[in-house]
Amino acid sequence: MARTLSLETFSEMLGNLYQGPLENIPWATFLNQLNLYLDSKYVTFILRPPSAQVEGLMVTTNGTSAEVVEGIASYNKYFFTLDPFVGLPNRQVVTLEEFVSKDDWLNSEFYKSFLEPGDVFHILGADINTCDGAQCRIRISRGRASPAFSSEDKALLTQFIPHLERSIKIHMQLNRIETERNLYAGAVDQLAVGTIILDETGKVLQTNQVADRLIQDKDGLKLVNDGLQVGTARDTQEFRRLVKQALLSQKSNNPSVVEALRVQRPSGRADLGIIVRSVPLSAWSEGKQCPAVVIFISDPEQQSSAPQEIVRALFDFTPAETQLAMLLANGLTLDEASEELGISRNTARAHLRSTFSKTGVTRQTMLVRLILRSVATLG
Incomplete structure (x- = not known):
């Protein structure tokens, strides 16, 4: 009962x-x-x-x-x-x-x-x-x-x-x-773009896998008391100015502010590229710890993680052509790629000509751009 x-x-x-x-x-x-x-x-x-x-x-x-x-x-x-x-x-x-x-x-x-x-x-x-x-x-x-x-x-x-x-x-x-958030977050991870979300006080709310790796490396990007430090002291000062500007833009409901910054790395590796962008508030947003600013970070030395089988299917490459194309997309020269693959330069050039024919491009730089901008990087 x-x-x-x-x-x-x-x-x-x-x-x-x-x-x-x-x-x-x-x-x-x-x-x-x-x-x-x-x-x-x-x-x-x-x-x-x-x-x-x-x-x-x-x-x-x-x-x-x-x-x-x-x-x-x-x-x-x-x-x-x-x-x-x-x-x-x-x-x-x-x-x-x-x-x-x-x-x-x-x-x-x-x-x-x-x-x-x-x-x-x-x-x-x-x-x-x-x-x-x-x-x-x-x-x-x-x-x-x-x-x-x-x-x-x-x-x-x-x-x-x-x-x-x-x-x-x-x-x-x-x-x-x-589900949608995880889907888009996964796509950003695959594109090798670091994302860091800040709250209304500039504290870190959330990071993705790429950003976590960069923070752990402590090479141009550090997390100190839930706040970010970037590059040199001068870089950090400029970064904080951009974050403050983005926060003011959000609080005043102005159009989203987008600013860019290049950050030096102590190791001497290629500079990090940083975009600072305010997050527009929805009409009924309220409360603390709401996303206020998003930081996008690109690492020029991050290699493409596009699965070879996806690249092969998209462009109808042979396995050898796919391997060569991926090495070129990751910054190797034709000579370096041929050495990596253990083939002669003439064989590598033959593979490269074949990829040109299949994709309709005429230069190595165009092939690299085509692969890096394709959906293969989301595979």
């Missing part, structure tokens, strides 16, 4: 429900509270039902125990096709008894093989199918010796269903944003 929820408890559970998309295990806190107040054995939330093509994605109370993990794996692999408690009326809370007769349930292979060994008998549930394609299910179970779910239990779960649907939509939007 569900307990009567006080306004304070309902408010707390509702808060945890909307906090769910931000938890490491989404909705874990809310599901555990629901499990407690419905005096149930398990509460399972199926965010993505399994199919023959993909595994399901679900969260369950006590979800880290070996027994539960094994049960989820078994359901995803074998038993989802046997589950009769699916296809419920959208957003409507129903009990198993309303959906499947007791005799059919007891004689079903799903119950006998999957649920009875774990003493799951009574089930309360709802399906939530959103307008943007999510097909979610919440299932609450009790053992055979426990009382069946009551109308009060149904009413309690019903109160949360509209909020759960909204929380699912928030989760989906956050997931899309995170």
Whole structure:
């Protein structure tokens, strides 16, 4: 029997429900509270039902125990096709008894093989199918010796269903944003461009892999107390001026300011190229630690990381032509490339002429530019 929820408890559970998309295990806190107040054995939330093509994605109370993990794996692999408690009326809370007769349930292979060994008998549930394609299910179970779910239990779960649907939509939007962010961040990494994001105080919020490597090298770029130092003392002074200018531009809602700076490296290696750019605020941006300035860094000595198989497929090169083209793209001369490959200069020139023919360029510099500007670097 569900307990009567006080306004304070309902408010707390509702808060945890909307906090769910931000938890490491989404909705874990809310599901555990629901499990407690419905005096149930398990509460399972199926965010993505399994199919023959993909595994399901679900969260369950006590979800880290070996027994539960094994049960989820078994359901995803074998038993989802046997589950009769699916296809419920959208957003409507129903009990198993309303959906499947007791005799059919007891004689079903799903119950006998999957649920009875774990003493799951009574089930309360709802399906939530959103307008943007999510097909979610919440299932609450009790053992055979426990009382069946009551109308009060149904009413309690019903109160949360509209909020759960909204929380699912928030989760989906956050997931899309995170996926897009990772996609673009990965593309920037592949282009060998360092990115450093600063907050409104000029402190470092985030760096990508390329920037991390440059910072670790401490060769023209250093992180000191969450702030950046670049090149010489004079370089750092100019860099801070550009950052300050970009911050002022952002706070005054002026068009994005873009400034460039060349930074000397103590090692004598080629100078780093730095772009400082203000990040436009959205109309409703608020709070601390928002991206305010982005720093783009190019390292002339960073070699192209384009996969050879991608270059070969894009330009219909032979393996030998691909190897030569990549060495040239990474700054070697034709003589240096032929020596690296262990071939004669005449053979290298023959390969180079063939690449010219296949790409339509007439000079080595044009070939290098073509490869470096192609989508191969995103492979």
